[in-house]
Amino acid sequence: MVCLRGAAARVGGRTLWRDVDLSVAAGEFVAVLGPNGVGKSTLVKTILGLQPAAAGEVRVLGGRPGRANHRIGYLPQRRGFDATLRIRGVDVVRLGLDGDRWGIPLPGSARFARRRRAAEARVAEVIDLVGATGYAHRPIGQLSGGEQQRLLIAQALVRRPALLLLDEPLDSLDLPNQGAVAALLGHVAHAEGVSVMIVAHDVNPLLAYLDGVVYLAHGAAVTGTPDEVINGPALSRLYGSPVEVLCTSDGRLVVVGAPEPPAVHADRHADRPSGARDGSR
Numbered sequence: 001m002v003c004l005r006g007a008a009a010r011v012g013g014r015t016l017w018r019d020v021d022l023s024v025a026a027g028e029f030v031a032v033l034g035p036n037g038v039g040k041s042t043l044v045k046t047i048l049g050l051q052p053a054a055a056g057e058v059r060v061l062g063g064r065p066g067r068a069n070h071r072i073g074y075l076p077q078r079r080g081f082d083a084t085l086r087i088r089g090v091d092v093v094r095l096g097l098d099g100d101r102w103g104i105p106l107p108g109s110a111r112f113a114r115r116r117r118a119a120e121a122r123v124a125e126v127i128d129l130v131g132a133t134g135y136a137h138r139p140i141g142q143l144s145g146g147e148q149q150r151l152l153i154a155q156a157l158v159r160r161p162a163l164l165l166l167d168e169p170l171d172s173l174d175l176p177n178q179g180a181v182a183a184l185l186g187h188v189a190h191a192e193g194v195s196v197m198i199v200a201h202d203v204n205p206l207l208a209y210l211d212g213v214v215y216l217a218h219g220a221a222v223t224g225t226p227d228e229v230i231n232g233p234a235l236s237r238l239y240g241s242p243v244e245v246l247c248t249s250d251g252r253l254v255v256v257g258a259p260e261p262p263a264v265h266a267d268r269h270a271d272r273p274s275g276a277r278d279g280s281r
């Protein structure tokens with residue numbers, strides 16, 4: 001579904017990363033990890049064809065990046081909806097189906113009625129899949145961050161994408177909601193067969209569900225299973241200095257000694273509960 005060989009990204013005259021090899025198969029759930037500014041979002045943009053690779057080869061859904069974007073669901077970084085926004089959750093999901101389409105059949109025609117029924121059925125199906133049926137008819141601005149996030153995931157899924165790309169969807173969710181959204185994405189990958197790539201700062205909520213990890217740091221990447229990547233020797237080689245990975249009694253991983261400062265977006269973490277931490281760094 002996604003294949004990078006010796007890929008490099010260059011923005012503003014600066015090489016962010018190089019020699020990145022990565023393969024994501026159908027139905028795999030892969031996290032893109034690493035400190036602030038290392039180029040995680042740029043990797044997603046490279047896969048979408050919004051940022052040309054500076055070197056190497058990038059193939060997405062069997063072709064050049066950008067060619068098959070209609071088969072990709074994309075959830076960009078965001079800050080949340082204004083509390084006064086009146087549009088309902090169900091309408092937000094529906095926008096993912098036909099929000100960009102022109103030439104919709106005339107109201108009153110049989111084709112229009114058929115299409116509307118099929119669209120309504122698909123929207124209801126995907127809202128059910130993300131567990132948002134109970135609140136999808138409320139204004140999205142009045143929903144919690146976790147509820148909004150589920151509806152946005154439904155929007156990204158409504159066209160039955162083969163690949164789902166999510167840029168920090170767990171950011172600013174509390175720990176129970178991070179866990180719930182991680183479980184939902186694991187289900188989307190493993191039960192629905194969608195390949196899922198997620199940019200994240202904390203691997204811990206995702207660990208139980210992940211098939212693979214891309215860890216970007218120091219202009220390079222390590223890729224593999226979570227066990228292959230998130231360990232002291234692999235991260236020490238990547239950073240070029242001693243890094244330890246500690247495992248807490250409840251199975252959380254804490255990376256100690258990584259040279260970069262913690263990757264916290266203070267602005268987007270304002271509503272984070274006290275005591276919540278970013279354990280993967």
Ligand SMILES: Nc1ncnc2c1ncn2[C@@H]1O[C@H](COP(=O)(O)OP(=O)(O)OP(=O)(O)O)[C@@H](O)[C@H]1O
Binds near residue numbers: 034036
């Ligand atoms: N179009 C651009 N022109 C110049 N610099 C850019 C451009 N896009 C991104 N950058 C820079 O490239 C670096 C990597 O950005 P990117 O958003 O990919 O990082 P990230 O790992 O996703 O960061 P974060 O964890 O903070 O979201 C940043 O320093 C950013 O300012």
